[in-house]
Structures are given as C-alpha cells and as structure tokens.
Amino acid sequence: QVxxxxxxxxxVKPSETLSLTCTVSGGSISSYYWxxxxxxxxxxxxxxxxxxxxxSTNYNPSLKSRVTISVDTSKNQFSLKLSSVTAADTAVYYxxxxxxxxxxxxxxxxxxxxxxxxxxx
Amino acid sequence: xxxxxxxxxxxxxxxxDRVTITCRASQSISSYLNWYQQKPGKAPKLLIYAASSLQSxxxxxxxxxxxxxxxxxxxxxxxPEDFATYYCQQSYSTRITFGQGTRLEIx
Numbered sequence: 112q113v114x115x116x117x118x119x120x121x122x123v124k125p126s127e128t129l130s131l132t133c134t135v136s137g138g139s140i141s142s143y144y145w146x147x148x149x150x151x152x153x154x155x156x157x158x159x160x161x162x163x164x165x166x167s168t169n170y171n172p173s174l175k176s177r178v179t180i181s182v183d184t185s186k187n188q189f190s191l192k193l194s195s196v197t198a199a200d201t202a203v204y205y206x207x208x209x210x211x212x213x214x215x216x217x218x219x220x221x222x223x224x225x226x227x228x229x230x231x232x
Numbered sequence: 233x234x235x236x237x238x239x240x241x242x243x244x245x246x247x248x249d250r251v252t253i254t255c256r257a258s259q260s261i262s263s264y265l266n267w268y269q270q271k272p273g274k275a276p277k278l279l280i281y282a283a284s285s286l287q288s289x290x291x292x293x294x295x296x297x298x299x300x301x302x303x304x305x306x307x308x309x310x311x312p313e314d315f316a317t318y319y320c321q322q323s324y325s326t327r328i329t330f331g332q333g334t335r336l337e338i339x
Contacts, residue, residue, distance in 0.1 A: 155319065155330055155331075155332050155333050156268075156276065156319055156321075156330045156333075157330070158327075158328040158329065158330070169326055171327060171328075172327060205275055205276075210281075212264075212281065212282050212323075215262075215264065216263075216264040216281075216282060216323045216324070217323040217328070218266040218278055218281040218282075218321075218323065219266070219268070219276070219278060219321070220278060222275035222276060222277070223275065224274075224275060225275050
C-alpha cells in the first residue's frame, strides 16, 4: 500500500518561500503522477499542480508564477515550493498520488495526512 | 476554466435515507468526473472515478452516474459513517478543478 508523508515548516513568514517535501513509501515514485492539493481552513480543495517522475509538470495557472514542483527519484520524494507567500496561502497542504485512467482522465488515489502551513510574521 | 458547481451546498438527512448530490460542469467533461468523501481533520478519500466506477473497498451503497455536464452521487441507504463533506472533481481539462463541496449532516 502506497503511503505518503508531508514534511516541512508549519510557519512561514509573508513574502518568503513555502517548502514542503513528500516521501513516498510502499511503492515506486515512477508508478504515478504526483500532486499537491491545498485546503484553506474551513474551505474547499484547490489543486496546485502535478509532476511525473520524468520531471514533466502541470501547474494551476492561478499559482503558476509562484509554484515549482520537483521530484527526486533516488529518494522517492517530490517537493513543493511556493514563493512570495501571503496569508491567503495559509492552508492544509496534501501530497497526493495521481492515477491515470485508461482512455484519459486522472483521479487522486493516495493522500498524505496533510500538513498545516500558516503564513504569519 | 471549467467551473464545477455542487448542489446542495449542505444537506440534512437521517440514517437509512437515500441521498443524491449533484455536480454540474460549466462545459462538457465527458465522464472525467470523480467523487471524494472528506471527514473532519482527515484527507479526502476517493469514492467514484470516471463518473460511475466504484473505487476498490468503497461500499456498494455509493454509486455515481452522469456524463457531459450533469453528474450525481447517490448513497442508497445512509450509514452513520457517511456524514461528511463530498467533493466532485473534473480531470477533463489540464486545469483540474473541484466543486465547492456538499456537507452532509445528521438530521
């Protein structure tokens, strides 16, 4: 069973860069696409972007100018960097394994437990 | 962007009730529609993918239907553990989007 675990600072100052890492266990990082999704407190889900093990990426256009997702296959990890953060970036951040559907489409299959990142001085 | 609109936003129901949640896309998304369940403090859990395929391990009281722009999630007989928030999600577009959620509460 694939398991994911987020790690990184829980508090980031405004204008700085949020950095999170997701460690994948129980499966190869080459098997899936890998995504980050966030959820502000009390609100809905927002897709941030995804990466394939080859390094190809797809980002949410609303965040694209500030987001970088990278993968380290040697460590079975992928990472998120979000620059120039503001209070609006305060959210629970989930790392997620993305399964592809034969014929097209994706679904979010394996989820980390989520980590709350607060943007505050 | 493809906008996903769920209705209702909240719903009160009793154990044993049949419940239907609707998700409407702002343009046709074929069958590229998934449903998730989220309980407080927990990560979402996939219930249905490709509009009507039941994820392994999900009880058969959950079912999904629809194609194009209109989709439904049905719970045939509500159980106590089903009270949660439900989200639809489209993957037709490379910009993946979710519905705003439907909160299912105990009456």
